[in-house]
Amino acid sequence: MKNYDLAIIGAGPGGYIAAIHAAKNGMKVALVERKKVGGACYNVGCIPSKIMLEHSKLVQSIERGRTWGINAEETTIDFAKLMRRKDKIVDELIDNLGHYIEKNHVAYYAGEATVADDLTVTVGDENFTAKDIMLATGSKPFVPPFEGLETTTYYTTDTFFDITTLPKELTIIGGGVIAIEMAFALAPLGTKVTVLNHSEDILQTEEPDARPIIKKRMEELGINLVLDFTFERFEGNVIHTSIGEMPFENLLFATGRRPNVEIATSLGLKFDGRLIDVDLHCQTSKPHVYAIGDLIGGVQLAHSASAEGIHVVEHLLGRNPKPVQQDEIPRCVYTHPEIATFGLLAHEVQEPYTMIELPLRTNAKALMEGNTEGFVKLIVADKDRRILGACVMGDKSTELLNSILAAKTAGADIDMVANMIYPHPTMSEHIGESAREVFGRGIHI
Incomplete structure (x- = not known):
């Protein structure tokens, strides 16, 4: 029977990155995946959805140019071709992952894994x-x-990305x-989108000041947003609610995700609600068994799982890594405009702080590009100028946030961000302007 230093069950962004990192550091590694390398992120999540959002973003850029x-000819959509492009990119990325796994001599097992109490792993007829x-x-x-x-049929994100015909209505x-990203992906292409959310607002885990901008943009795109009601029952292609009947042609459930905990349950691991209970190094209640990503909560994003996987490997190598800090994990929403956030929101801060929010409409590059919807927000501790949180909302904000996050991760205070020299004209210089305004030294205010 083969023996490995580390066996990783699941080859998504947490598992495959941890496997390669471990192998590069001299560990003998097995990686098991029951579906496709890349997990939900590459196959039915982050990657295909962001490709579709790029398609819709381009359509909006063409319209803005008019x-x-x-002036150009009328824009028409060859949706089947767009989806073939999506498939080609996904296939290329997954092929790359297979190459990285093979190149680094990670033993790959395709199939459903079971794990016995003595940590024997079974995949098919192999142990x-x-x-x-x-x-x-x-x-x-x-x-x-x-x-x-x-009584009805519907899509989930596991099935929706297989469509080849643009829905007239969704x-x-x-x-x-x-849910909101998918609305932004389809509406600019011509789909009549309705979003049904029983709560009073959307994006309730995100920056509150970003929500009105997104809702206004949804209205401009013709997206019908229905809030604050109760679902009663489904009957064929009709949803009965507390505010009336709502017929539909195509239905997509984007109502969250639940962890795959079958192995954890079979091993008798301790749970915290639906999630596996782990310590600061992601170790479960059973010695030598670790869990990462969507299984343990926190910021449930691909890059969070990747960071946790690398942390576990570093811990196993005896390098005493700093635990993954939740307030250093960026949260990203790829709407148009994008929302990028890390750290605390204002209502979560429990110490004296200064908050600066500068709208993008005074930024030269934003005006040039026609992307003035958004802002830069900084939350800084009054006592020692620590960066407690930040939000950048605007075009490419998921890239722009990193200059602030780099300062926080390095242990620097807001002075570092304020004293950086930013190229002009750029969107990033608005970050420096916001940081300077913490001290009342902003210029274009």
Whole structure:
């Protein structure tokens, strides 16, 4: 029977990155995946959804160009071709992952894994053991158990990205990041989108000041947003609610995800609610068994799982790594404009602080590009000028946030951000302007 230093169950962004990092550091590694390398992120999540958002973003750029005086023929959408492009990019990325795994001599096992109490792993008719096990089994779409749901057909994010025909109409249930991103991906292409969210607002885990801008943009795109009601039952292609009947042609549930905990349950691991209970190094209640990513909560994003996987490997190598800090993990929403945040929101701060929020409409580059919807927000501790949180909302804000996050991660205070020299004209110089305004030294205010 083969023996490994580390066996990783799940080859998503947490598992495959941890496997390669471990192998590069001299560990003998096994990686098991029951579906496709890349996990939900590459196959039915981050990557395909962001490709579709790029398509819709380009359509909006073409339309914006017309308002500037750049006239072109009427825009038409070959949706099947766009989806073939999506498939080609996904396939290329997954092929790359396979190459990286093979190149680094990670033993890859395709199939469903079971793990015995003695840490023997079984995949099909193969058995092997490992000194340590990392569970990186990810999550699956959650569909609420509504009455009558069995009478209708619907998509989840596991099935939606297989479509090849642009829906004329699409009803999306949910108000979180996935639901709103999918609305932005389809509406600019010509789909009549309705978003149904029983809560009073959308994106409730994100920066509150960003929500009105997103809702205004949704209205401009013709997205019908329905909030604050109760779902009663489903009957064929009709949803019965507390505010009336809502017929639909196509239905997508984007109502969150639930962790895949079958192995954890079979091993008798301790849970904290739906999540596996772990310590600061992601070790579970069973010695030599670790869990990362969607299994343990926190910021449930691909890059968070990757960071946790690397941390576990560093811990196993005896390098005493600093635990992954939740306030240093960027949260990203790829709407148009984007929202990028890290750290605390204003209502979460429990010490005296200064908050600066500068709208992008005074930024030269934003004006040139026609991307003035958004702002830079900084939250800084009054006592020692620590960066407690930040939000950048605007075009490419998921890239722009990193200059602030780099300062925080390096242990610097807001002075470092204020004293950097930013190129002009750029969107990034608005970050420096915001940092200087913490001290009342902003210029374009």
